[in-house]
Amino acid sequence: MTLAQHIDLSTTIDITPEGSDYDTVRQVIEMLTLDYREQPSLETIAARLGQSPTQLQKVFTRWAGLSPKAFLQAVTLDHAKRLLGAEGMPLLEASLELGLSGPGRLHDLFVTHEAMSPGEWKAKGEGLTIRYGFHPSPFGIALVMVTDRGLAGLAFADSGREPEALADMTSRWPAATYVADQGGTAPYATRIFDPSQWSCDQPLRVVMIGTDFQLRVWEQLLRIPLGKAVTYSDIAMRIGQPTASRAVGAAVGRNPVSFVVPCHRAVGKSGALTGYHWGLTRKRAMLGWEAGQG
DSSP: OOHHHHSOGGGSSOOSOTTOHHHHHHHHHHHHHHSGGGOOOHHHHHHHHTOOHHHHHHHHHHHHSSOHHHHHHHHOHHHHHHHHHHHOOOHHHHHHTTTTOOSOOHHHHHEEEEEOOHHHHHTTTTTOEEEEEEEEETTEEEEEEEETTEEEEEEEEOTTOHHHHHHHHHTTSTTSEEEEOHHHHHHHHHHHHOGGGOOTTSOEEEEEOSOHHHHHHHHHHTTSOTTOOEEHHHHHHHTTOTTOHHHHHHHHHTOSBTTTSOGGGEEOTTSOOOOOTTOHHHHHHHHHHHHTTO
16 A cells, blocks of 8 residues: 555545635745845735735734734844844844744643653664644644654645655654544644643643654754744754754754744754755744744
């Protein structure tokens, strides 16, 4: 049986929320981050997308928690340069400090984690049963993967690309047994993407499966506050290997629990967003969504 055939038919349907809000917001974010020098107005953006300004404002604000104009301010380099010059802040941190970074901390609120032993990682998942399901999220379709011990994988895909995301994730633990379980993984998806369910009274347990080095890097990612960012070199310093920035970048890219273990908050030395395993536009979307949660 091929991987594509292994996916339950119900998961191959386009389950993006009605109205394709993510598509709309993705296009707006891409436009604002690429054309920030033009400072496009709401009317200009709406005209490019063939939508009314009022409807676009409602969709974007409902999704991100802030208006297109406020998001534009968060990513405008000209504004951020004032902070860069005066305080020497990293670029991303400077932009988020423009009144948009909130006090909330996702991981202080509801994430607890444990790491599997090196032996379990070396076994490539042998003896491990991983249940998975595809669910709508603010960032496209989310692939949620869980074990009896907690959340083990979180990936993202655009509609129609689910088999590729599943193939990517299953290749990390090729000896594991995979079971499609839409119903069993749904509560995880709800808790991850609904801030009203972030609670320290009922923490979300994350199980991290990787090498010793990767685990140390991923644990540092969990310490980055919501609305902030650190560089790969900062992480290298924190794990006691200051010359390992490139290896840190590779470990960040292999993080199997995207968003919850916030690899999207790691940036280049200049503050540039650099790459992201699930797409740079999706990384921008996550940062914008988090900016609206404060």
